[in-house]
Amino acid sequence: xxxxxxxxxxxxCQRGTSLTIQCQVDSQVTMMFWYRQQPGQSLTLIATAxxxxxxxxxxxxxxxxxxxxxxxxxxxxxxxxxxxxxxxxIYLCSVEFDRETQYFGPGTRLLVL
Amino acid sequence: xxxxxxxxFLSVREGDSSVINCxxxxxxxxxxxxxxxxPGAGLQLLTYIFSNMDMKQDQRLTVLLNKKDKHLSLRxxxxxxxDSAIYFCAENNNQGGKLIFGQGxxxxxxx
Numbered sequence: 001x002x003x004x005x006x007x008x009x010x011x012x013c014q015r016g017t018s019l020t021i022q023c024q025v026d027s028q029v030t031m032m033f034w035y036r037q038q039p040g041q042s043l044t045l046i047a048t049a050x051x052x053x054x055x056x057x058x059x060x061x062x063x064x065x066x067x068x069x070x071x072x073x074x075x076x077x078x079x080x081x082x083x084x085x086x087x088x089x090i091y092l093c094s095v096e097f098d099r100e101t102q103y104f105g106p107g108t109r110l111l112v113l
Numbered sequence: 114x115x116x117x118x119x120x121x122f123l124s125v126r127e128g129d130s131s132v133i134n135c136x137x138x139x140x141x142x143x144x145x146x147x148x149x150x151x152p153g154a155g156l157q158l159l160t161y162i163f164s165n166m167d168m169k170q171d172q173r174l175t176v177l178l179n180k181k182d183k184h185l186s187l188r189x190x191x192x193x194x195x196d197s198a199i200y201f202c203a204e205n206n207n208q209g210g211k212l213i214f215g216q217g218x219x220x221x222x223x224x
Contacts, residue, residue, distance in 0.1 A: 001158075031210050042201065042214040043156075056209070092155055096210045100144055100163075106155040 004105035023093035028073035031096040119215035131189040135202035142204040
């Protein structure tokens with residue numbers, strides 16, 4: 001398996017500001033993913049981040065709102081831009097460790113006031 | 114389309130077996146997964162099953178897959194209070210690693 005950490009673990013932000021979430025993995029992985037879990041809801045994929053290429057966004061998510069970086073095989077960042085209260089969610093990164101399994105980080109709990 | 118459905122709540126007594134059910138629509142799914150989310154925590158991968166299998170057992174966990182009916186279940190034997198959590202089923206629909214999640218089933222275990 002993989003050990004995944006995220007920073008920050010939680011934050012309270014003012015509307016209109018931006019927050020960058022970091023995801024660090026203890027081994028090199030090709031595929032990393034960013035999910036959003038809105039309060040009381042299931043997980044929805046925001047985008048897939050592969051090293052050396054542009055992130056691939058799911059329907060309803062755009063790069064201007066959720067820019068992603070993937071500078072190497074162990075690290076990625078997701079920025080939530082120009083935040084509004086509707087962005088209050090848990091943001092989770094995950095990695096595909098082999099072709100069969102996907103492991104998740106502990107999540108970043110974001111509250112936008 | 115892609116859709117994964119679960120019942121929202123399940124309550125059992127400590128020591129009983131719990132069965133959490135899930136239905137999915139995408140017959141091309143290669144793997145199906147069960148994740149556990151405890152309050153304030155991330156998702157923990159519990160177990161998964163390959164689509165050409167009918168059953169997988171791992172200690173107290175038994176996964177049953179009925180591919181014809183597109184039905185997946187997770188049985189937890191001898192349920193403990195520490196098993197109280199939200200359980201998500203998910204399918205991998207072979208689209209670049211994307212997982213499609215159900216709504217989650219909140220399991221409450223009463224002493």
